[in-house]
Amino acid sequence: MQDLKIIDQLDMKGQTNAGSANKWGNRLNLELILILLGILFIAANLRAPITSVGPVINEISDSLSLSPAFVGLLTAIPLISFALLSAFAPRVARKTGLERLLLYSLMVLALGLFTRSVGNVPLLFIGAALIGAAITVGNVLMPAYIKKTFPNKVGIVTGMYLVSMNLTSALAAGFSIRIGQVSGMGWQGSIGIWGILAVVSLFIWYPQVKKSPVITAQGKRTSSKALWKSSLAWNIAVFMGLQSLLFYCLAAWLPTILQSWGMSPDRSGWMLSFIQMAQLPIMLIGPILAARMKDQISLVWVTFILLMLGLAGIIFGKTSFVIPSVISIGISLGLAFTLAMMFMVLRTKTTSESAELSGMSQTVGYIIAACGPPVFGALFSLSNNWYVPLALLVVSAILLLVVGLTSAKNRYLSE
Incomplete structure (x- = not known):
C-alpha cells in the first residue's frame, strides 16, 4: 500500500x-x-x-x-x-x-x-x-x-x-x-x-x-528495481494474490454452486456471509499474534489446514457440512489476509521498503486475483461441473502454503 x-x-x-x-x-x-x-x-x-x-x-x-x-x-x-x-x-x-x-x-x-x-x-x-x-x-x-x-x-x-x-x-x-x-x-x-x-x-x-x-x-521515491528482483518480495506478492483469488472466487461463485446443489438462493447468500463473519475475530487478534512471533510459519500452516478442511467439506459433503466448512474457510482467509498485510511490515526494515513492497504486492496480487472469477466460470463452462473449478481453489491453497512458508521466515528483504 x-x-x-x-x-x-x-x-x-x-x-x-x-x-x-x-x-x-x-x-x-x-x-x-x-x-x-x-x-x-x-x-x-x-x-x-x-x-x-x-x-x-x-x-x-x-x-x-x-x-x-x-x-x-x-x-x-x-x-x-x-x-x-x-x-x-x-x-x-x-x-x-x-x-x-x-x-x-x-x-x-x-x-x-x-x-x-x-x-x-x-x-x-x-x-x-x-x-x-x-x-x-x-x-x-x-x-x-x-x-x-x-x-x-x-x-x-x-x-x-x-x-x-x-x-x-x-x-x-x-x-x-x-x-x-x-x-x-x-x-x-x-x-x-x-x-x-x-x-x-x-x-x-x-x-x-x-x-x-x-x-x-x-x-x-525509492527505486523499486531491486525489489522486483527479490524472490522474497515475489513470494509475498503471490501470497497476497492467492489469498485474494480464493476470497473473490468464493464471493462470486459459492452461492451459485450451493444453489445448483439444491440450496435456496437466500440461504446460499448467508453461507457467504458466514465466511465474512468468521473473519472478523481473527482480523482483530491476528496482527497481534503475528507481531509477537519470531516467525509466522505456524500461522501459515493453520491457514492451510483450515482452508483445506473447508474446501474438502464443500467438495465431498456438498451442502451436508456447509456451515462448518464455510466457517473454517472464513477463519483461514481472515488469517491469510492478516498475514499478507503483516508480511509487508515484518519483512522490511524501513518505511520506504515497506511502501515499495506494499505497492508491488498490491499490483501483482490483484492481477492474480482478477483472473480468478472469470477463469473459475470458464472452467465450469468447459467441464459442466463444479469439481474442476473447485480443484483450482485446492491448487491455489497448496501454492498459498508454499509461498507462505517462504514469506513467514524471520528475515528481511535487504538480507
Missing part, C-alpha cells in the same frame, strides 16, 4: 503525529464522533458492492443472457482497477488532499452502483469499472487517514475500520436475495441499493473536506 508515503508527506507539511495526538488524545466531542462515523461509513462501502453480486449472479446471467465466464468479469473488473490504479491514488491525493479525494471517490462509487443496476450490459460493466476505481481510493487512502488523525489509537480505529468493512460485506451477501425480493426490483435492487449507502456516506464525510490543507509536497 502507498499509505506510508502519504503519511511521510503529511508529516513534512506539519501534520505531525504529535499535533494530531494533542488535538484528539484527551477529548471525545461531536467533531471526533463525526470523523469516526465517516471512517466507519467509508469502510462499509469497500466490500459490500462486490459481495452483493455473488448471490444474484445467476439472475444477472439469465436476465442479460451472459455466459458464466463473462458475468464473472463483474467481480474481476474491480480487482483489475485495484491493480492498475492503486499507485496513482497517493499522487492524486498529494494534489487534492486525502479528505477531498475520498469524497470524490464516494461520488464515483454512488454513480457506479446506480449505473451498474440499470439492467443494460454495457452500463453493467461501466458501473463495475467506476466501482473498482472508487474502492481503490478508499483501500489505499483510509489507512493513511487513520494514521494521520489517530496516531495514538491506530490499532483500535483500524480494528473498527476492518470490522465495519467485513460486517457490511457479510450483510450484503446475506441479504442480497432478500433485498431484491422485498424491493420488487430483483437483482437490480440487490446490487443497486448500496448506492444509497454511498450517498449517505458522502454527506457524513463532507464535513472533513474543509479541515485539512491540500498537500503538494513531493516525496522522494
Whole structure:
C-alpha cells in the first residue's frame, strides 16, 4: 500500500503525529464522533458492492443472457482497477488532499452502483469499472487517514475500520436475495441499493473536506528495481494474490454452486456471509499474534489446514457440512489476509521498503486475483461441473502454503 508515503508527506507539511495526538488524545466531542462515523461509513462501502453480486449472479446471467465466464468479469473488473490504479491514488491525493479525494471517490462509487443496476450490459460493466476505481481510493487512502488523525489509537480505529468493512460485506451477501425480493426490483435492487449507502456516506464525510490543507509536497521515491528482483518480495506478492483469488472466487461463485446443489438462493447468500463473519475475530487478534512471533510459519500452516478442511467439506459433503466448512474457510482467509498485510511490515526494515513492497504486492496480487472469477466460470463452462473449478481453489491453497512458508521466515528483504 502507498499509505506510508502519504503519511511521510503529511508529516513534512506539519501534520505531525504529535499535533494530531494533542488535538484528539484527551477529548471525545461531536467533531471526533463525526470523523469516526465517516471512517466507519467509508469502510462499509469497500466490500459490500462486490459481495452483493455473488448471490444474484445467476439472475444477472439469465436476465442479460451472459455466459458464466463473462458475468464473472463483474467481480474481476474491480480487482483489475485495484491493480492498475492503486499507485496513482497517493499522487492524486498529494494534489487534492486525502479528505477531498475520498469524497470524490464516494461520488464515483454512488454513480457506479446506480449505473451498474440499470439492467443494460454495457452500463453493467461501466458501473463495475467506476466501482473498482472508487474502492481503490478508499483501500489505499483510509489507512493513511487513520494514521494521520489517530496516531495514538491506530490499532483500535483500524480494528473498527476492518470490522465495519467485513460486517457490511457479510450483510450484503446475506441479504442480497432478500433485498431484491422485498424491493420488487430483483437483482437490480440487490446490487443497486448500496448506492444509497454511498450517498449517505458522502454527506457524513463532507464535513472533513474543509479541515485539512491540500498537500503538494513531493516525496522522494525509492527505486523499486531491486525489489522486483527479490524472490522474497515475489513470494509475498503471490501470497497476497492467492489469498485474494480464493476470497473473490468464493464471493462470486459459492452461492451459485450451493444453489445448483439444491440450496435456496437466500440461504446460499448467508453461507457467504458466514465466511465474512468468521473473519472478523481473527482480523482483530491476528496482527497481534503475528507481531509477537519470531516467525509466522505456524500461522501459515493453520491457514492451510483450515482452508483445506473447508474446501474438502464443500467438495465431498456438498451442502451436508456447509456451515462448518464455510466457517473454517472464513477463519483461514481472515488469517491469510492478516498475514499478507503483516508480511509487508515484518519483512522490511524501513518505511520506504515497506511502501515499495506494499505497492508491488498490491499490483501483482490483484492481477492474480482478477483472473480468478472469470477463469473459475470458464472452467465450469468447459467441464459442466463444479469439481474442476473447485480443484483450482485446492491448487491455489497448496501454492498459498508454499509461498507462505517462504514469506513467514524471520528475515528481511535487504538480507
